[in-house]
Amino acid sequence: MALTYQVNAVGKLDTTSSLNPKQNVSMTSEKVSVLCGEEDEALEYDDDEYDLEAFSDADLSCEDRAPGFSDSVNGVVKPRILLMGLRRSGKSSIQKVVFHKMSPSETLFLESTNKICREDVSSSSFVSFQIWDFPGQIDFFDPTFDYEMIFRGTGALIFVIDSQDDYVEALSRLHLTVTRAYKVNPDISFEVFIHKVDGLSDDHKIEKQRDIHKRTNTDLTDAGLEQIHLRCRQQHPFGSTQITEEESFYLTSIYDHSIFEAFSKVVQKLIPQLPTLENLLNIFISNSGIEKAFLFDVGSKIYIATDSSPVDMQTYELCCDMIDVVIDISCIYGMPNTEAGLPHDKDSMAIIHLNNTTVIYLKEVTKFLAMVCFLRKESFARKGLIDYNFHCFKKAIQEVFDVRVKVQQSRKLLNQRRWSKLTLTSGVCSSTH
Numbered sequence: 122m123a124l125t126y127q128v129n130a131v132g133k134l135d136t137t138s139s140l141n142p143k144q145n146v147s148m149t150s151e152k153v154s155v156l157c158g159e160e161d162e163a164l165e166y167d168d169d170e171y172d173l174e175a176f177s178d179a180d181l182s183c184e185d186r187a188p189g190f191s192d193s194v195n196g197v198v199k200p201r202i203l204l205m206g207l208r209r210s211g212k213s214s215i216q217k218v219v220f221h222k223m224s225p226s227e228t229l230f231l232e233s234t235n236k237i238c239r240e241d242v243s244s245s246s247f248v249s250f251q252i253w254d255f256p257g258q259i260d261f262f263d264p265t266f267d268y269e270m271i272f273r274g275t276g277a278l279i280f281v282i283d284s285q286d287d288y289v290e291a292l293s294r295l296h297l298t299v300t301r302a303y304k305v306n307p308d309i310s311f312e313v314f315i316h317k318v319d320g321l322s323d324d325h326k327i328e329k330q331r332d333i334h335k336r337t338n339t340d341l342t343d344a345g346l347e348q349i350h351l352r353c354r355q356q357h358p359f360g361s362t363q364i365t366e367e368e369s370f371y372l373t374s375i376y377d378h379s380i381f382e383a384f385s386k387v388v389q390k391l392i393p394q395l396p397t398l399e400n401l402l403n404i405f406i407s408n409s410g411i412e413k414a415f416l417f418d419v420g421s422k423i424y425i426a427t428d429s430s431p432v433d434m435q436t437y438e439l440c441c442d443m444i445d446v447v448i449d450i451s452c453i454y455g456m457p458n459t460e461a462g463l464p465h466d467k468d469s470m471a472i473i474h475l476n477n478t479t480v481i482y483l484k485e486v487t488k489f490l491a492m493v494c495f496l497r498k499e500s501f502a503r504k505g506l507i508d509y510n511f512h513c514f515k516k517a518i519q520e521v522f523d524v525r526v527k528v529q530q531s532r533k534l535l536n537q538r539r540w541s542k543l544t545l546t547s548g549v550c551s552s553t554h
């Protein structure tokens with residue numbers, strides 16, 4: 122997919138004119154690749170669905186180890202993220218809003234999922250995983266549901282709880298899911314989305330979060346599984362919410378940015394290069410007079426890394442708004458007759474001056490990643506220095522990519538060798554029979 126749009130949006134944004142986060146421009150082109158039978162055979166479909174029974178040995182043989190970003194059958198690295206929860210808790214809506222740019226109001230018309238929907242999200246080299254959306258009524262005791270196979274290859278399990286409903290049943294289902302999954306794969310990162318919080322007051326939200334957090338961990342301790350302690354978000358003493366490293370409970374809604382921010386944290390936990398990226402961002406901001414920098418996957422508005430200073434929701438929301446502005450402007454005024462895809466290319470950049478002397482600076486890093494920085498107007502006077510440091514940062518990121526590609530290639534080669542050895546041995550066996 123060639124990206125030939127050019128975006129050089131430079132303008133002033135008044136913070137009082139807030140942008141509607143629900144007006145997203147459709148611009149991603151996600152693909153679904155289905156691994157079928159043979160090792161290197163990957164078919165591509167647009168959104169497909171699979172029966173529980175369809176998870177045959179072929180799938181199992183594909184990913185029967187704990188996944189990493191460097192693990193897969195055809196050499197492409199795809200950790201699994203499972204979306205589980207009771208019926209109508211909002212699983213499909215989350216997936217559609219975050220990865221398909223569906224407007225939240227359209228999710229009202231989504232039909233209930235009755236099969237597992239599996240999708241590849243491969244928008245950048247760093248953001249590359251599979252999402253499996255499970256139907257609400259899944260039964261662990263159903264013999265056709267091979268949960269061992271599913272959990273064995275899973276990186277993160279997101280359990281969605283409808284906060285507007287009674288959550289007693291959801292908590293017992295969460296407990297069952299976590300205990301089963303942990304037994305099969307203790308490396309899974311468990312994430313709980315306390316969802317649909319748009320209908321709750323701030324006090325009510327915090328109260329529910331505390332209650333769910335407490336009950337979940339009490340149930341786990343009672344079951345002798347205190348080692349799976351799920352952590353809660355820290356509330357800053359001055360009211361703002363700070364995002365902590367190890368949290369597992371997120372207050373989410375598809376009607377604001379909370380769902381994107383929560384997904385960002387889930388995805389970050391699956392990126393092995395995260396400390397390197399964070400370190401590079403720290404070096405970059407400290408040498409450039411920048412206050413905060415994010416590395417964004419432009420298509421999904423997931424931030425894959427930021428420097429080590431705390432993130433507050435307002436800053437994150439401003440970044441999302443800026444990306445929307447850039448994409449909207451480039452969709453309207455970008456080069457015509459280009460292929461469908463991200464209207465974002467290597468020359469993309471945008472500068473927004475807020476009326477409180479803050480400048481937000483967006484610059485392309487790779488064709489799918491962009492850096493969004495916050496800095497004071499005075500620091501922006503040294504734009505030349507910032508651009509030079511950014512150039513060095515970009516080079517360093519490229520090196521991280523290169524190392525990853527090399528590791529992937531050598532793993533693929535190793536797999537192929539093992540595979541040919543195996544077929545050779547079985548060929549020798551059958552010929553001696």
Ligand SMILES: Nc1nc2c(ncn2[C@@H]2O[C@H](COP(=O)(O)OP(=O)(O)OP(=O)(O)O)[C@@H](O)[C@H]2O)c(=O)[nH]1
Nearest residue numbers: 209210211212213214228229233234257317374375
């Ligand atoms: N208020 C509110 N409603 C939401 C939110 N997310 C989803 N919904 C609504 O919840 C309903 C159920 O959403 P789905 O995404 O179909 O739920 P699901 O968990 O996939 O349901 P099953 O496929 O039956 O398992 C829809 O009407 C959505 O519009 C949210 O954040 N806030």
